[in-house]
Amino acid sequence: MKKKIIIILIAIVVLIQFYPMEKPTVTIDNPNDLLVTSKVPENISKLLKNACYDCHSNESIFPWYSNVAPVKWMLYDHISEAREELNFSNWNSLETDDKADILDDISSMVLEGEMPIKGYTILHSEANLSEADRELIATWADEMLDLIYE
């Protein structure tokens, strides 16, 4: 009986792998990327790369488990949604007002501890931001917001 259940479970896991789902595309060369087009201090760019770029850029890195259903259903969705809200790879093609809105959001989301989303940091310890890191990102975003309208 136990054996039967295990075989059925394995069969389900194998079968769900065939459910079609489009993987978010990955491009490494992004001429409009924030870090390419703006002067971002090294420490900030490192924090953004480590804690945000997997979801909010075209440079997402997909570890093996991220391509296995059912994990991939959630991850692919998260990444597509995250890129829709904010994609650092398209930064320079955004309107000034949109950039301003996003910088304002970045500052508050990071200070309130809402980003990076919980769960991500369990498997990505480098994305675990300290209070000081959060302050650094927020201050940078606020300063950049001031500069945008100059």
Ligand code: HEC
């Ligand atoms: C594991 C994926 C993931 C990571 C990593 C991540 N985000 Fe997000 N982010 C999302 C998703 C999904 C959304 C859209 C849904 C939502 O708002 O919760 C989002 C939304 C946002 C928004 C828009 C919020 C709004 O609703 O106005 C901002 C700004 C943002 N993230 C900033 C960041 C910053 C800054 C980092 C890095 C410190 C980061 N995110 C890391 C997944 C992620």
